[in-house]
Amino acid sequence: MSTPFKVDIDDMEFVFFDQLEIAEKLGATQQYADIDVDTYKQTFAEAKKLAEDVLSPINAVGDRQGCSLDDKGNVTTPEGFQAAWTAVAEGGWVAPSANPDLGGVGLPKAVDVGTLEFFASAAMAFMMYPGLSAAAARMVEAFGDDAYRETVASKLFTGEWGGTMCLTESGAGSSVGDNRAKATPAEGEEGVYLIEGEKIFISGGDHDLASNIVHLVLARTPGSPHGTKGLSLFLVPKFNFDFATGELGERNGAKVVGLEHKMGINGSATCTVAFGSEGPCKGWLIGKEREGIAQMFMMMNEARIGVALQGAATSAASYSYALQYARDRVQGTKLGQRDSEDGRVTIVQHPDVRRMLMTLKVVSETSRAACMRLAFMDDVIRTTDDEKLRDRLEGRSDLLIPILKAHLTDLAMDMASLAVQVYGGYGYTQEYPVEQLVRDAKIQAVYEGTNGIQALDLLGRKMRIKNGALFMEWMGEAQAQLKAGAEEGFKAQTEALGKSIGQLGACAMHLGKVAGGGDIDGAFVHAVPFLRAFGTVLLGMEALDQARVAKKQLDAGKESNLLKGKLANLDFYVAHLLPAAVAFAKTVQSGDKSCMDDYLFAAE
């Protein structure tokens, strides 16, 4: 007794083809001109099949079994993970957008993100293995030495090897600059460093899915200063290998010495990795010395999009499960009707269940669109000749990433919890898949920079770039969209959205003044409410954009519940979710900093 897993391919295609017109627009680029609509559709269909038939079945198993570690530092993943890995690797799904010369498929990033939503929705914990491998591969591709770049990147992109990112240490989580791991040039071996230190919370630090693991490790070379600017990035394999052929050599001194027991994502091995504690651990510099943090920032942007997407995936799974359950489950009678045995209805007919389902629907559909939009920006950035457009989109992407990382993951937790609520008592049991969604989702708000760190990034960096130009540009475009929307018949809705955007502007002004006056704490105490206000408006703008597209198609005579649902989404969003944006904005503009008083939270 459970609920089958289903992905919403129709809505994904609506976003991809209709809302963002990605196929059409990328068809006009040199890089993607050859990919036709059928290829895209076939890709989504294959991804759906993989998600539903291969990945979904291992999700609960992975959660219940978890990973285990032997005394040699080898991690065993749960039952079925190896077969799933093979299917993912052979299907080219580790990184569909990667360079075909390095084992990728060469599809647009938007397709990568679209299909990844299906996969993460089906089995978030499992998907961290290929996700980390792809991220590591891209780092090596971008910054690695010619000597090993091709070999390593292609082993990773094809899934023959696995990859990790080793940043965090026990005393250095959000404060990466406090890293203590050391890298000392090895005597007599040109280009080789000896790595010493311990990293914690390393996802996929070891596993039995691939023949080798490649760690990308932040460490400090001799004489490097404290702080982030003293960090360099190293390639540290589990097994040493021949740079030219990739043939494996002897075991290197990087060893998993512990696994975390966690609230969720139990299928993903969260490892403590010791470097050089048992025998020497060799590493090779990636790029230049002391540029580790700059390189990581590139990866970090991708990783944060990835986590935002996990949030969207959790919301999508929450909606899909809750909807199916509510359609099947018979309980109670229609409101206002007498209690009677034959008058019982499925719970999908109860108003409050419909309110919950609609919340799940609109959050998951707007989250999906926001992630796809971000990925598509990346495609345009990489393919356009228009420098101004590229600059603008790079700036926009920089602005949006922290907002979506934090907002979509906070929402994901709420949506998973709401799915449990739709199920009632059954949802709290492991007979059904929704309680796992809650447990898995919580990490999203924590890793790749906590959501508090995202808000710092938004307020302290992104809002200040070019004196707030990124924000002003976004405001300008949003207002143009409202105007167009109003002309197309969405008068009340665009007015409400306009008010919220006005509030965002007022918040930005207010916070600028407070920080400008030297009250740093007074500004940053409102960083999170500001981010949440912004995120709430962003998804509202997605709802509007989708409604506009849908209305045009409906006006042209197309019949479709999906399209009608987009109009309902906008109305619901404006009535049920958008008011929170004004509430958050009120908080920001209150100027309250009561929590900063020294006597509060003082040790006893």
Next chain:
Amino acid sequence: MSTPFKVDIDDMEFVFFDQLEIAEKLGATQQYADIDVDTYKQTFAEAKKLAEDVLSPINAVGDRQGCSLDDKGNVTTPEGFQAAWTAVAEGGWVAPSANPDLGGVGLPKAVDVGTLEFFASAAMAFMMYPGLSAAAARMVEAFGDDAYRETVASKLFTGEWGGTMCLTESGAGSSVGDNRAKATPAEGEEGVYLIEGEKIFISGGDHDLASNIVHLVLARTPGSPHGTKGLSLFLVPKFNFDFATGELGERNGAKVVGLEHKMGINGSATCTVAFGSEGPCKGWLIGKEREGIAQMFMMMNEARIGVALQGAATSAASYSYALQYARDRVQGTKLGQRDSEDGRVTIVQHPDVRRMLMTLKVVSETSRAACMRLAFMDDVIRTTDDEKLRDRLEGRSDLLIPILKAHLTDLAMDMASLAVQVYGGYGYTQEYPVEQLVRDAKIQAVYEGTNGIQALDLLGRKMRIKNGALFMEWMGEAQAQLKAGAEEGFKAQTEALGKSIGQLGACAMHLGKVAGGGDIDGAFVHAVPFLRAFGTVLLGMEALDQARVAKKQLDAGKESNLLKGKLANLDFYVAHLLPAAVAFAKTVQSGDKSCMDDYLFAAE
């Protein structure tokens, strides 16, 4: 490596003695005149000791081990539960407010609730065993037959036996009226019924903490109609017993046939209990035939207060753990200062961490006050001669219970999740206690009537009693409090609260009109947002009340961080939490019912 568990006895005493002046007011009643301040203080101190030293240590163990079931239907509880049970029973903590003639201690309900917050905060899952026993005992005390009343109630109140409530069946959760369990008069045995059926989600359906288990079972006697009005309540023991002495006889045919695997509260055995499937199962009618649901309603009110209190307890634990961790954990430098090794600070100094801690503080402290107020109302109702006052308080309690049950438990989930956020990555691991809080908390929003059901109860019943008189009375009193608060110097804060209350009034008018016009769905689709708006205002009123009390003491020259913290609480609440009330109210008044359109959520 973990965080020690601490209860906030100072704040509890502030609420009990200073804010609500319970000792003083109950001192004027006949029933509680003999209890002096020292006795109260000693009771809280003992409860603190029990919570911190005995209960807290078994909480994680209980979660990791869970319960097990043998093929005879016997449940084994986790390590340490038996010793804890003995301590609870011997200390008189199963129901401190119970009748001393039946094994209780005869303390006020307010003390019961205050100490229970400590216990549930320390070990929520464990505390369900004594909680259910006490609830069952009270039912038997109130409605049981003279033949067994004293025997059973005192066995339960003293912890010699355990009790359960058996309502839910697989097809009858929120719709209790769909119960199918049958009770047939046994031939030749006067007063005995044979019970047949299966109940699910029965907390403490069996355990090894007590020598006998007494189930209170809803079942239908021959010829009873469908629906809630055909239900009768039965006493169904695990072991039959001598009514006069309580001496145990042979095994009765009530047997646990399954345990749920759950997201949390693993220490609490959630059982499927089969009645009469293996050998006859005897039951004795409690009270009159077909009055089962009315009797259950009395219990339900108590149970709902109990769950609201669990919410407050979760929020309190979340705050306590997060605060201690934030005081200890060194990470990063003060905002605006350069990254440097020696400039590192504890995270309690970071503005966003303080924002989170303040949210935890104000939610937990106002939740505590709201629960204590409810319990104190019960004490006044039972002790006053003033009939008018009694009526008014009974009505007030009826109005508040569904709001607090739902709002405090929704908040509890958010607070537990926020505590994890304060910890960062460590909070997601089982090394620390906060991830368990999230998993345990989620059930609170589901059981004893889902939070959606609470909203139905509020809007469909409580708001309609005497044509809305309960609500109008509450409004009137709230406005008087605002007026007094404004005169005492809380002008801006009372204005903001006044606005929210005005919004609540507008919501009530609006919903009355919609429902009055026959659009039942259109009204009830906003039941939850209305409840949340109401709940948000209620806790704001507690923050105001506490600030007023604190200000008087501070003005009188008392020095205390706790008191100053109450002023900060109010400011923070008004700036950070109260705006949500207006947002919820906007949703309600939008009149939006976009989610009710038939084409939405239709089967494919």
